Amino acid sequence: GNSVTQMEGPVTLSEEAFLTINCTYTATGYPSLFWYVQYPGEGLQLLLKATKADDKGSNKGFEATYRKETTSFHLEKGSVQVSDSAVYFCAREITNTGNQFYFGTGTSLTVIP
Amino acid sequence: EPEVTQTPSHQVTQMGQEVILRCVPISNHLYFYWYRQILGQKVEFLVSFYNNEISEKSEIFDDQFSVERPDGSNFTLKIRSTKLEDSAMYFCASLSGRNSPLHFGNGTRLTVT
Numbered sequence: 375g376n377s378v379t380q381m382e383g384p385v386t387l388s389e390e391a392f393l394t395i396n397c398t399y400t401a402t403g404y405p406s407l408f409w410y411v412q413y414p415g416e417g418l419q420l421l422l423k424a425t426k427a428d429d430k431g432s433n434k435g436f437e438a439t440y441r442k443e444t445t446s447f448h449l450e451k452g453s454v455q456v457s458d459s460a461v462y463f464c465a466r467e468i469t470n471t472g473n474q475f476y477f478g479t480g481t482s483l484t485v486i487p
Numbered sequence: 488e489p490e491v492t493q494t495p496s497h498q499v500t501q502m503g504q505e506v507i508l509r510c511v512p513i514s515n516h517l518y519f520y521w522y523r524q525i526l527g528q529k530v531e532f533l534v535s536f537y538n539n540e541i542s543e544k545s546e547i548f549d550d551q552f553s554v555e556r557p558d559g560s561n562f563t564l565k566i567r568s569t570k571l572e573d574s575a576m577y578f579c580a581s582l583s584g585r586n587s588p589l590h591f592g593n594g595t596r597l598t599v600t
Contacts, residue, residue, distance in 0.1 A: 406586045417491075417578055417591040418530065425586045463530060465589075473518050473582055474543055475589055479529040 380464045380478030387454055387485050395449040395481045397438075397464035405466040407431075407440055407447040412461045412480070421449075421462070454485045489513045493579050493592035500569055500599055508564045508595045510579030518582040519562045520589065521554065523547070523575040530578070536562065569599045 381396040406425045410418040422431030427442035436451045449462060464478040492511045500506050512519050521533040534544040534554055553565045566573055576596050580589040
């Protein structure tokens with residue numbers, strides 16, 4: 375089937391710690407992969423994306439590499455800030471029946487000073 | 488930067504009443520979506536809309552739900568007879584084309600009492 379499995383939270387880190395949020399997908403074909411971020415009280419915003427194998431998406435210090443061999447798209451940041459506290463969603467796009475997006479369950483991150 | 492706008496930001500209604508949630512997608516986008524997020528839970532797909540018709544819908548999108556694009560700019564979600572379990576954040580999203588990211592509105596918080 376087509377699904378996205380995301381590391382469960384909540385995750386609590388101290389400021390400047392290293393962040394990894396795991397995401398794996400099942401797929402037929404070659405989906406595009408995305409990370410979205412949801413700050414408190416807001417909608418989802420695109421954080422980064424990768425459209426093919428070995429692509430690395432990056433934005434605001436976050437990175438994720440599309441790894442076909444492990445069907446993964448893990449989100450990383452070398453030094454988190456308090457302002458990174460949010461819920462992070464991994465998503466994949468299916469294009470064989472229109473443009474359909476499937477989201478992971480979300481991982482809540484809290485960064486403490 | 489163009490945005491997806493949703494109104495109202497918060498809607499309170501009584502069980503059994505009809506509600507219409509409104510969205511104005513980004514003007515040159517072609518694909519439109521409704522998602523919902525029950526408090527603290529995952530983002531669930533409801534329906535996608537392309538070329539003036541529904542292209543895909545989930546099992547959540549039963550006969551109580553309908554969507555419409557009445558005038559070429561608005562995209563509405565109607566719930567005919569609301570239930571308590573319809574209480575959630577409803578997000579509208581739009582997309583310009585394949586391999587592009589979804590752009591989300593800030594959501595409408597629906598509370599059914």
